[in-house]
Amino acid sequence: MRVVGFICGHGAEGAFDQAGERRIQYSPDVMLIMMPCAGRVDVLHILRAFREGADAAFVGCCLEGNCHHVYGNIEARKRVEQAQGILESVGLGARRLEIFHLASNQAWKVPQLTEEMLSRVQELGPNPLGARA
Amino acid sequence: MSEDRIAVLICSWGAGEPGAFDLEPLRSFAASMDGVLTAQLIERMCSEKGQKDAVKGLRESGADRFVVAACSPKTKSWLHRSIATAAGLHPLAFEVANIREGAAYVHARDLGPRKSEVIIRMAVEKVRLWSEPPFEEEMPACRSVAVVGEGLTAALAARDLAAQGLETDIIVPGPGFASPSSYIFINRAQRESALKVMREVALHPLVRTHLHTKVRSCEGRPGDFELILEAEEGPRALECGAVVLAPEPCNELRGLDGSLAPEAEDLISLGMRRIVILPGGPSSGTGCSCMTPRGLLYALEAASMTPGIEIRLLGRELRALGSMEEVQHGAQRRGVRFHRIEAEPSVRGQGPYTVEFHDPLVGACSVPADLVLVDSVTVPRAGELASVFRLPLDEKGELMSIESRLRPGETVRRGIYVCRYRVGNMIYEDVALEAGAAASRASELLLRGAMEIGGTVAEVEAEKCSVCLGCVRLCPYSAARIGEAGKAVIDVELCQGCGSCVSLCPSKAIDIYQYGEAQIIAQERAALGRSR
Numbered sequence: 001m002r003v004v005g006f007i008c009g010h011g012a013e014g015a016f017d018q019a020g021e022r023r024i025q026y027s028p029d030v031m032l033i034m035m036p037c038a039g040r041v042d043v044l045h046i047l048r049a050f051r052e053g054a055d056a057a058f059v060g061c062c063l064e065g066n067c068h069h070v071y072g073n074i075e076a077r078k079r080v081e082q083a084q085g086i087l088e089s090v091g092l093g094a095r096r097l098e099i100f101h102l103a104s105n106q107a108w109k110v111p112q113l114t115e116e117m118l119s120r121v122q123e124l125g126p127n128p129l130g131a132r133a
Numbered sequence: 134m135s136e137d138r139i140a141v142l143i144c145s146w147g148a149g150e151p152g153a154f155d156l157e158p159l160r161s162f163a164a165s166m167d168g169v170l171t172a173q174l175i176e177r178m179c180s181e182k183g184q185k186d187a188v189k190g191l192r193e194s195g196a197d198r199f200v201v202a203a204c205s206p207k208t209k210s211w212l213h214r215s216i217a218t219a220a221g222l223h224p225l226a227f228e229v230a231n232i233r234e235g236a237a238y239v240h241a242r243d244l245g246p247r248k249s250e251v252i253i254r255m256a257v258e259k260v261r262l263w264s265e266p267p268f269e270e271e272m273p274a275c276r277s278v279a280v281v282g283e284g285l286t287a288a289l290a291a292r293d294l295a296a297q298g299l300e301t302d303i304i305v306p307g308p309g310f311a312s313p314s315s316y317i318f319i320n321r322a323q324r325e326s327a328l329k330v331m332r333e334v335a336l337h338p339l340v341r342t343h344l345h346t347k348v349r350s351c352e353g354r355p356g357d358f359e360l361i362l363e364a365e366e367g368p369r370a371l372e373c374g375a376v377v378l379a380p381e382p383c384n385e386l387r388g389l390d391g392s393l394a395p396e397a398e399d400l401i402s403l404g405m406r407r408i409v410i411l412p413g414g415p416s417s418g419t420g421c422s423c424m425t426p427r428g429l430l431y432a433l434e435a436a437s438m439t440p441g442i443e444i445r446l447l448g449r450e451l452r453a454l455g456s457m458e459e460v461q462h463g464a465q466r467r468g469v470r471f472h473r474i475e476a477e478p479s480v481r482g483q484g485p486y487t488v489e490f491h492d493p494l495v496g497a498c499s500v501p502a503d504l505v506l507v508d509s510v511t512v513p514r515a516g517e518l519a520s521v522f523r524l525p526l527d528e529k530g531e532l533m534s535i536e537s538r539l540r541p542g543e544t545v546r547r548g549i550y551v552c553r554y555r556v557g558n559m560i561y562e563d564v565a566l567e568a569g570a571a572a573s574r575a576s577e578l579l580l581r582g583a584m585e586i587g588g589t590v591a592e593v594e595a596e597k598c599s600v601c602l603g604c605v606r607l608c609p610y611s612a613a614r615i616g617e618a619g620k621a622v623i624d625v626e627l628c629q630g631c632g633s634c635v636s637l638c639p640s641k642a643i644d645i646y647q648y649g650e651a652q653i654i655a656q657e658r659a660a661l662g663r664s665r
Binding site: 013025027032036052053054 | 235239630
């Protein structure tokens with residue numbers, strides 16, 4: 001299983017860092033890509049991840065109304081919704097993609113959200129594009 | 134073989150405590166990657182010796198960029214910058230592979246090394262595509278601060294700035310400082326210390342006060358602003374390095390018809406025995422806010438003067454911090470009731486009223502009231518300041534600060550700081566904290582010596598720009614504009630590198646340094662085990 005997480009450099013990266021400091025374990029199938037802000041995440045990045053064989057992807061960003069860059073997380077939500085629509089229409093399923101809002105002190109959310117994505121992959125099966133070498 | 138010249142430095146503490154897992158296989162893995170000239174284990178890179186070893190390693194290898202495999206970039210990036218500079222490289226020519234918080238600490242012992250390999254590969258692929266960003270370190274041209282405000286908050290900020298040796302100009306629109314009556318002082322000592330601050334500021338040799346003066350415009354860049362002041366004797370310019378906005382807030386209890394709340398002692402003679410205090414805030418949506426100290430004090434006063442009076446405070450939460458805790462206990466002991474509400478309550482009738490709300494603890498409530506008061510904090514001049522300083526307002530009509538916890542006092546324009554009032558912040562001690570935060574941010578900018586400009590910034594490729602204005606509308610920092618050539622331009626001095634415009638741009642005309650489009654795709658491919 002391969003899950004790609006696009007992590008904003010503030011709330012979400014802080015939460016994942018804190019999960020590390022507190023030794024909160026989560027699956028090594030989750031690969032994180034750091035972004036300066038969730039607003040940097042493009043629909044194309046998300047679709048690219050699926051094309052390269054990711055079974056699921058998520059965007060981690062600050063809590064709504066608490067974005068370090070004012071409204072990057074709102075932009076990210078719009079783009080995630082757009083990408084979800086595309087994933088649904090090409091038959092991969094919108095549920096392979098999710099957006100999570102994390103404050104930098106919410107390390108406890110990290111194992112929850114990674115488990116959520118892994119269980120969705122189990123439910124939906126592997127990404128059929130993943131087999132393509 | 135590629136012609137890249139990349140070095141990989143692995144900190145011996147990168148995997149946590151030494152020996153958490155064997156770093157030698159990781160080192161040889163990194164060394165085997167295409168374009169990697171050298172991969173070295175560095176004994177504790179944040180120590181002085183570690184830094185020297187790192188610099189030596191970089192110099193000897195002839196690398197022009199490097200990857201640090203260590204702890205989170207949040208902790209030691211400033212150190213890696215100085216290592217890069219000492220090795221004669223660009224201070225941003227590196228990438229951090231967080232193998233500690235990202236792998237060693239969060240995965241089982243046997244899985245950590247494998248994950249670390251992927252993280253290092255992602256960092257190498259990213260740094261391979263690194264290109265030199267516009268980046269300079271500049272001295273602030275002007276070591277003085279303008280404080281715009283008319284009362285205690287401005288005085289508190291000015292005192293803190295002057296204490297740091299910065300020349301401070303207080304710009305007061307009115308004929309003099311407002312009396313500090315709208316603040317909440319818990320005791321006499323606080324009131325006296327506030328008055329002392331105002332006297333101190335009036336006499337301080339570094340503080341100049343400009344009365345009857347307004348700011349008409351603010352141009353320039355952080356460290357070198359030019360304000361145009363409008364005074365009685367005509368317009369004039371003021372140079373300053375930073376600006377602190379300290380508008381005087383107004384915290385009042387008002388009835389539904391807008392009249393001021395009656396004195397607590399008059400309630401009985403007015404025949405008002407059932408009182409509901411609602412939180413202020415936007416009247417639409419679910420934006421119901423907190424119960425404020427003003428309402429709490431009023432409730433306590435009324436309840437202690439008139440036994441049997443029925444007072445309810447409604448709000449999303451109750452913030453009674455510090456000395457307000459005692460006030461809250463007192464009010465509670467005297468029978469004041471607090472209701473948590475998550476949605477806006479509805480008020481019916483013309484007095485007596487019926488207030489309907491949902492309290493998650495007791496369910497739906499319908500409460501009769503003789504008097505309904507609204508407790509609100511407003512900043513009267515916020516709109517004017519926002520247009521002069523080109524700052525956005527938030528949903529409550531207050532000047533927006535970016536992030537109250539991580540970047541207190543900062544506005545979207547670097548160099549312009551704001552003392553912000555949230556509901557509940559009218560207590561003297563809180564106001565002093567807000568003023569202190571804004572003042573310390575301003576002095577940090579001006580006293581650090583050099584200011585950085587550039588780094589993670591977006592850039593427009595003019596040929597591709599279709600002038601759709603998307604970036605101009607989106608940019609939270611007003612850094613994007615249409616330049617003289619008729620194409621979008623992003624101002625390096627204003628850009629804060631969030632990258633929102635890059636992903637928005639329909640023509641893909643914008644890219645950002647440090648998080649470039651190609652870099653992210655390379656990272657994705659590396660993360661998913663695809664070759665370059």
